[in-house]
Structure formats: structure tokens, C-alpha cells
Amino acid sequence: MESLRFKALDNLSNGLPKTKVEASKKITDIFNENVFTLDVARKFLSDEAYKSLLASTRGHKKIDRNMGARIANGMRVWAEGKGVTHFTHWFQPLTGLSAEKHDSFFTLKSDGTPLEEFEAGALIQQEPDASSFPSGGLRATFEARGYTAWDPSSPPFIMEIGNGRTLCIPTIFVSYTGESLDTKTPLLKALVALDKAATDVCQYFDKNVTRVTATLGWEQEYFVIDAGLANTRPDLVLTGRTVYGHAPAKGQQLDDHYFGAIPERIYAFMRDFEQESYKLGIPIRTRHNEVAPAQFECAPIFEETNLAVDHNTLLMDVMDRVAKRHGLKCLLHEKPFAGINGSGKHNNWSLATDTGVNLLGPGKTPKTNLMFLTFFVNAIKAVHDYADLLRASIASAGNDHRLGANEAPPAIISIFIGKYLTEALNEIEARVGDKFDEQDEAMLKLDIHKSIPELMLDNTDRNRTSPFAFTGNKFEFRAVGSSANCANSMTALNTIMADTLKSFKADVDGLIEKGEKKEVAIMQVIQKYIVESKSVLFEGDGYSEAWEKEAKKRGLPNVKTTPLALDAYVTNKNKKLFESNEIYSHAELEARHEIMLESYIKKVQIEARVMGDMATTFILPSAIKYQNLLIKNIVGLKEAGLPAKSYANQKQVLTAISEHINVVSDNVEKMIEERKKANEIKDTRKMAIAYCDNVKGKYFDIIRYHVDKLELLVDDSFWTLPKYRELLFLR
Ligand code: ADP
Ligand code: MG
Numbered sequence: 001m002e003s004l005r006f007k008a009l010d011n012l013s014n015g016l017p018k019t020k021v022e023a024s025k026k027i028t029d030i031f032n033e034n035v036f037t038l039d040v041a042r043k044f045l046s047d048e049a050y051k052s053l054l055a056s057t058r059g060h061k062k063i064d065r066n067m068g069a070r071i072a073n074g075m076r077v078w079a080e081g082k083g084v085t086h087f088t089h090w091f092q093p094l095t096g097l098s099a100e101k102h103d104s105f106f107t108l109k110s111d112g113t114p115l116e117e118f119e120a121g122a123l124i125q126q127e128p129d130a131s132s133f134p135s136g137g138l139r140a141t142f143e144a145r146g147y148t149a150w151d152p153s154s155p156p157f158i159m160e161i162g163n164g165r166t167l168c169i170p171t172i173f174v175s176y177t178g179e180s181l182d183t184k185t186p187l188l189k190a191l192v193a194l195d196k197a198a199t200d201v202c203q204y205f206d207k208n209v210t211r212v213t214a215t216l217g218w219e220q221e222y223f224v225i226d227a228g229l230a231n232t233r234p235d236l237v238l239t240g241r242t243v244y245g246h247a248p249a250k251g252q253q254l255d256d257h258y259f260g261a262i263p264e265r266i267y268a269f270m271r272d273f274e275q276e277s278y279k280l281g282i283p284i285r286t287r288h289n290e291v292a293p294a295q296f297e298c299a300p301i302f303e304e305t306n307l308a309v310d311h312n313t314l315l316m317d318v319m320d321r322v323a324k325r326h327g328l329k330c331l332l333h334e335k336p337f338a339g340i341n342g343s344g345k346h347n348n349w350s351l352a353t354d355t356g357v358n359l360l361g362p363g364k365t366p367k368t369n370l371m372f373l374t375f376f377v378n379a380i381k382a383v384h385d386y387a388d389l390l391r392a393s394i395a396s397a398g399n400d401h402r403l404g405a406n407e408a409p410p411a412i413i414s415i416f417i418g419k420y421l422t423e424a425l426n427e428i429e430a431r432v433g434d435k436f437d438e439q440d441e442a443m444l445k446l447d448i449h450k451s452i453p454e455l456m457l458d459n460t461d462r463n464r465t466s467p468f469a470f471t472g473n474k475f476e477f478r479a480v481g482s483s484a485n486c487a488n489s490m491t492a493l494n495t496i497m498a499d500t501l502k503s504f505k506a507d508v509d510g511l512i513e514k515g516e517k518k519e520v521a522i523m524q525v526i527q528k529y530i531v532e533s534k535s536v537l538f539e540g541d542g543y544s545e546a547w548e549k550e551a552k553k554r555g556l557p558n559v560k561t562t563p564l565a566l567d568a569y570v571t572n573k574n575k576k577l578f579e580s581n582e583i584y585s586h587a588e589l590e591a592r593h594e595i596m597l598e599s600y601i602k603k604v605q606i607e608a609r610v611m612g613d614m615a616t617t618f619i620l621p622s623a624i625k626y627q628n629l630l631i632k633n634i635v636g637l638k639e640a641g642l643p644a645k646s647y648a649n650q651k652q653v654l655t656a657i658s659e660h661i662n663v664v665s666d667n668v669e670k671m672i673e674e675r676k677k678a679n680e681i682k683d684t685r686k687m688a689i690a691y692c693d694n695v696k697g698k699y700f701d702i703i704r705y706h707v708d709k710l711e712l713l714v715d716d717s718f719w720t721l722p723k724y725r726e727l728l729f730l731r
Contacts, residue, residue, distance in 0.1 A: 003720040008228035012730050019326045021272045034082070034158035035281040036075055044074035056152040063152065068120030075156060076105055076118035079167040084158055087118060089126045089148040090168040092183045093133040094595050096485055098313050099173075101128050102166055123169060124150050133173075134598065135181055136591030145176045151184060154310045157280050161321070170310055179588050183487035184306070186583050190494040191305060193581045197501035198351055198359070198375075204508070204518060205371040211354040214494050217302030217474075218312050221343035221482050222319065223294050223331040224266050226731050229722040230329040234618075235610050239603070240333035240483070241398070243611045243700075244619070246708040247339040248725035262289060265326065265731050266296065273315075273322040274298075280318070282311040292341040293728040302348060302474075305494070309486045312345070316483075328731070332483040335401035337724060338704070342402035343482035347489055350474035351375060351497075361473040370522060374504070377425075377526045377533075379475060380415055382500035383468055384533030386492070386577070387413035388557045390468075390477075392568035393492035395596070397603035399481035400562050409467030409479040411565070412551045412558045414538035416466035422539060428523075429530045465542030495583050504529070562600045563688035569593045597688040604691040608675055611703055612668045618720050619707050623661050626714045630654040657713050660706040667706075671699035 511521035
């Protein structure tokens with residue numbers, strides 16, 4: 001029987017039916033078409049109900065049951081006008097995916113009269129069967145049930161799947177006793193903490209600031225390959241990455257893909273998912289080819305962080321779904337192909353005041369400059385003090401393949417700020433002992449704004465090797481994995497910023513109480529923070545070995561694997577951080593730690609199984625088939641009386657193949673043994689370490705090495721798995 005590989009290849013060369021995408025509509029005509037925005041609410045709600053909704057979105061005010069009923073009713077009327085029959089609470093449990101459970105508006109009155117309704121209770125709170133979502137033992141300790149509760153700060157939207165339309169209500173997901181079971185709840189808490197701390201510090205500069213929001217603009221990298229080819233590979237189907245595959249003769253060395261012309265089939269896919277995104281209010285702005293073949297990127301206009309996170313989660317869903325429609329597979333894994341760049345999700349982050357100021361944008365006057373410097377230096381201090389936590393917030397089995405793999409930022413968290421700001425900080429630092437005075441021109445007129453062109457230059461010439469880079473008016477956290485929910489990194493980042501700003505305020509107030517002038521006090525604390533945290537600043541090549549050594553000297557953490565990186569969630573220092581800022585309780589942290597370890601174990605476990613299965617049922621049979629052919633050939637030549645040199649080459653190949661076969665099958669067996677041993681371990685952390693060091697660490701590379709060698713030796717027509725050249729270059 002012809003292998004699926006060749007059928008899939010056949011299909012591709014016969015030209016797949018192209019999915020028709022409607023002609024692009026003007027974006028402003030469809031943007032937010034399926035979102036219950038405040039403008040829509042204005043039309044569908046009474047004055048009173050609208051005001052109540054507005055207050056809850058802006059000021060975190062509670063909506064009472066009576067208003068809830070009216071808002072729900074307005075939402076239903078709007079949604080029904082768009083063909084919606086069902087609604088769901090849409091939430092992000094700790095699986096890393098989004099979850100939904102649909103209910104219809106349809107109901108029966110007591111006398112059997114059918115009716116469509118959407119009650120306040122259904123909008124505000126639901127009780128999904130929570131028992132199958134990860135809880136890290138929280139529910140066992142507390143209460144078996146969990147509930148979802150409406151998050152009015154992220155607007156409801158209509159999800160269109162085929163002809164079906166569902167009203168989705170963004171919600172948090174918590175246990176009955178209030179412990180968070182999702183990624184949104186802690187994020188919202190971190191954003192509240194950040195708001196409070198940053199608004200307080202803003203008071204030094206501008207009394208009109210009453211609110212500070214964290215902004216997030218993510219850049220999403222992804223691979224797109226032919227679904228027919230992808231579906232023939234168990235590794236891609238089950239793990240989202242290839243566990244085997246020799247590098248193609250041509251990879252990314254020509255750099256001919258980056259920013260190149262977008263292939264037609266991919267272009268249709270992009271336009272299609274973009275149109276869906278616009279309707280959902282996701283403000284996608286850019287699309288382009290990435291460095292690796294078959295790799296692409298899209299990025300939206302930045303938004304308030306909670307909304308940006310929801311939009312990213314939603315987009316990942318949409319991309320997956322739309323790709324299928326085009327006979328394509330969208331890979332969000334951090335490292336789908338060995339030897340080729342992986343995918344990240346750069347998190348561009350800044351802080352904005354309700355007076356319209358970007359706090360990480362250099363100011364134009366001495367006063368706004370000092371404000372910029374304050375937030376800039378506090379961010380550096382936060383990253384310095386909690387580098388271990390930031391590292392933990394991006395840790396996952398997938399991201400382990402990428403971080404430090406000489407194409408992505410290293411596992412060492414450092415900050416790149418560019419030449420100009422480095423000089424500015426050095427200048428301030430050099431003045432230790434020198435009491436700043438209010439009239440000090442040099443101090444207050446850093447003239448940072450005048451160097452904006454220089455900043456931008458730094459920015460374009462930006463250091464791609466840095467995990468955390470200042471890019472002119474925002475920081476870019478580049479180490480986040482492509483499949484991650486941004487909430488994890490954003491919760492960590494905004495919490496550490498909030499905490500650092502709180503300390504900053506206490507330090508400044510302390511000096512003011514001692515009689516120091518405000519500006520002078522601020523400058524002195526800034527100087528102190530620069531001194532304390534400058535070891536995290538690094539402008540050089542983050543990929544180099546020299547940096548690894550230097551970072552060690554500086555005492556910067558460099559944790560390469562997830563099981564160990566996750567320890568940072570449960571150190572005393574970080575527990576205190578999260579508890580004092582009311583982000584996570586002690587129990588929640590322990591539970592999360594447990595869940596993340598379990599998730600790591602499961603992922604590596606699945607990969608190990610897939611490797612074993614594929615070796616046994618795909619690789620070795622192909623190799624043995626070819627081995628037999630060679631044996632037959634050699635025996636035949638021998639029998640025909642030909643001299644040994646006439647089959648010397650065949651013998652050489654046969655020997656090599658036989659060796660590779662033995663190494664592969666031996667190591668697969670040993671890996672299975674190691675897995676069994678790991679499964680016996682009771683302590684989750686130790687089990688995760690065993691999976692990391694003993695199962696993956698000892699066997700993945702060696703098995704793969706020999707499988708990939710076989711791929712180079714075995715007759716191509718016997719090889720049943722699509723090869724890298726086909727996966728990456730055919731579409
Ligand atoms: P580049 O492409 O050089 O990385 P861009 O200016 O295009 O830089 O920005 C990339 C991402 O950063 C976009 O998603 C953009 O919306 C986002 N971004 C820009 N300004 C901010 C900001 N103040 N806060 C958060 N994200 C921002
Ligand atoms: Mg960028």
C-alpha cells in the first residue's frame with residue numbers, strides 16, 4: 001500500500017482546492033462587528049443599565065442583580081439579531097487553552113410554552129462541572145465545585161463557527177471558596193495592584209492621574225504547513241512538534257524567507273483569520289514572513305493588558321480553526337522543527353495613565369523626564385530583583401527547546417536598554433555621594449527626548465538576543481513562548497512592577513520626611529536603584545558563551561529547565577511578594593506549582609511515548625525493509641560470483657543501517673524503563689526532574705540522532721514520514 005506520505009504529496013502537487021476567502025472588506029466596516037462594545041450597549045440598554053455597565057468596566061463597581069437582568073436581556077436581544085441561539089461562559093483554565101460550555105437561550109415555561117431568555121444569573125455566574133480542570137489539589141482541599149463569574153472589563157463577543165453563532169461571556173474561573181483556577185483571576189489582581197502602586201507614584205508628578213493601566217501588544221509567531229502532510233505524522237498530531245526529521249539541504253541559511261513575499265495559500269489563510277479577528281475586535285495590524293521557512297508573524301495594535309490577553313487567546317483559537325478550513329495546520333509550538341528557529345510571542349509592555357501619558361515614553365520637559373526615569377528605573381529594578389520569577393513565568397516544556405537555543409533569548413534574564421540610556425544611567429550612577437540639588441540642570445534636563453532618534457536607532461539595530469529589551473517607549477519581553485497564555489508572564493511582570501513601585505514610594509517618602517526636597521529624594525532613590533540593579537543590564541550578545549560566564553559572575557540566575565525554573569513560584573521571597581500584593585494565596589501558589597509541574601511531566605511523557613511508537617512502527621520497519629533489500633543485493637552479487645569490491649559500498653551502508661537500528665531500538669527500550677522508574681516517584685517535582693534529566697535528557701537526543709541518520713540512508717520511497725523539506729517548503 002502506498003504510504004500516506006505519498007498520498008499527501010500527491011494531493012499537494014495536484015493542487016488542493018483553494019478555500020475561497022471573501023474579498024477583504026474595509027476593516028473599519030467590520031471591526032467589532034461581533035462585539036458587545038459600550039457603543040452597542042448604549043443602543044441596547046436603558047440609561048440606568050448602561051451606566052451600571054460602564055461603572056463596572058471602568059471603576060470595578062459591582063453590578064446588582066436587577067441591573068444584571070437588564071444587561072443580560074439587552075445582550076440577548078443584540079445577539080439574537082445576529083443569529084445567536086446559544087451562550088457560553090468563556091474562560092481560561094490552567095490547561096493553557098480556553099474553555100466553553102454552551103447553553104441555549106431556549107427554555108420552557110411551567111406550562112410548556114417555549115421561550116428565549118437570558119437571565120442575570122446566567123450572565124453573571126455559572127457553575128460548570130469543574131472536576132476535570134486542573135486544580136493542583138485545590139478542590140480536594142477546599143470545595144469540589146468551581147464557578148465562572150463575568151469579567152465586565154472584557155466585552156462579550158459572538159463566536160461564529162460555520163453557521164453557528166454563540167455569545168461568549170469572558171469570565172474568571174474560581175473554586176467555590178474563591179481560589180483562582182484560571183489565568184485571568186490573578187492577572188486582574190496584578191493589574192489592580194499595578195494601578196494602585198503606579199497611580200500613587202504618579203502623584204509626585206501629576207495630581208490629575210487617577211488610574212494607570214498596563215498595556216500589552218503581543219507579537220505572535222507561528223508556523224503553517226500543509227495539513228495533509230502534518231496529519232501523517234503522529235508527532236505533529238499529538239505534540240505539535242516533530243520529534244524526528246533530518247535538517248533539509250536548504251534551511252534558513254539563505255535568509256530568503258524573512259519579510260519575503262507571502263505564499264498565496266498562506267496569504268488566503270491570513271486574510272481569512274484576520275477578517276474573523278477584526279469582527280471579534282482583535283486589532284491585528286501587521287503580518288509578515290518570519291526567519292524560518294514556513295514561519296510567520298502577526299501583531300495587533302496594543303491594548304489594555306486584560307483585553308490583549310483575551311484577544312491573544314481568542315486569536316490562537318481562531319488561527320487553529322481557520323487553518324483547518326484551508327487544509328493547513330497552524331503550529332503554535334515553540335519549537336516544531338529542530339535546527340530551525342522556534343516561535344516566540346514577544347510581549348510589548350508599557351504603562352499608560354488616564355491622562356494619556358505613556359509612562360515608559362521619554363518626556364519632553366525635565367519634569368516628565370524625571371517621571372519617565374522613575375518608571376524606567378523601577379522596571380529595571382523589578383526585573384533585577386525578580387528575574388527568577390520572570391523566568392518561571394515563561395517556563396514550559398515547549399519553551400525549554402527554544403530558550404538558549406541560539407536563536408531565542410537565553411534562559412538568563414537580562415535587560416537591553418541601548419547605548420544612550422546606558423550612558424544616562426551611568427551618568428546618574430557616577431554621582432554617588434553627590435547630593436542632587438533641585439536646581440541641578442544636568443540632572444533634571446537629561447534631554448532624553450532630544451535623543452529619541454538615537455533611541456529609535458538603538459531600537460532598529462536592536463539586540464535580538466536580549467530577553468527583555470527597551471524599545472524606545474516600551475519594554476519587549478521576548479522570551480515568552482509562542483503557545484503560552486500571556487497572562488502568566490503579564491501577572492508576574494505587573495506584580496513585580498507594582499511591588500517595586502510600592503518600595504520606591506516608601507523610600508522616597510522616607511527621604512521627604514527627613515526634610516529632603518521631592519525631586520532630590522526621587523533622584524536619590526533612582527540612583528540607589530541603578531546601583532542595586534545594574535548587574536541585570538547587558539548590551540552584548542546574549543547567545544555567547546562569554547555572557548553565560550559573565551552572568552554567572554554577576555550572580556544572575558540561569559535556570560535551563562522548566563522543573564527547576566518553576567521553583568521560583570514557591571520561594572519564600574516570591575510567596576511573600578504574591579501574598580502581600582494579594583495576587584495568590586499560599587495555597588494557590590502551591591497548587592499552581594503542582595499544576596505546572598504536572599503539565600510538564602505529561603508533555604514530556606507524551607513525547608517519549610510518541611518517540612517510542614514512531615521508532616517502532618514507522619522508522620524501524622522502513623529501515624529493516626531497506627536493510628533486507630541490501631542483504632538480498634549483496635547475497636545476489638556474491639552468488640553471481642562478483643568480487644567483494646563490487647558490493648563493498650552496499651556492505652558499508654548495510655553496516656551503518658544495522659548499527660543505527662540497534663542503537664535506536666536499544667535506547668527506546670531503555671527510555672521506556674526510565675519512564676517506568678520516573679512514574680514510580682511520588683513527589684511531583686522530583687518526577688518532573690526525572691522526566692527532564694533521565695527520560696528526555698538521556699534519551700531524546702540520542703534516539704533522534706540515529707533516526708535522523710537512518711532518514712539519510714534509507715531509500716526515500718520506503719520512508720513513510722514526510723521530511724522537513726516537504727513540511728517546510730511545500731504548500
Ligand atoms: P517592532 O515591530 O519594531 O517590534 P512596533 O512599534 O511595531 O515595533 O510594536 C510592536 C508591538 O508593540 C505592537 O504590537 C505594538 O502595538 C506594541 N506597542 C507599541 N507601543 C506600545 C505600548 N505603549 N505598550 C504596549 N505595546 C506597545
Ligand atoms: Mg517587536
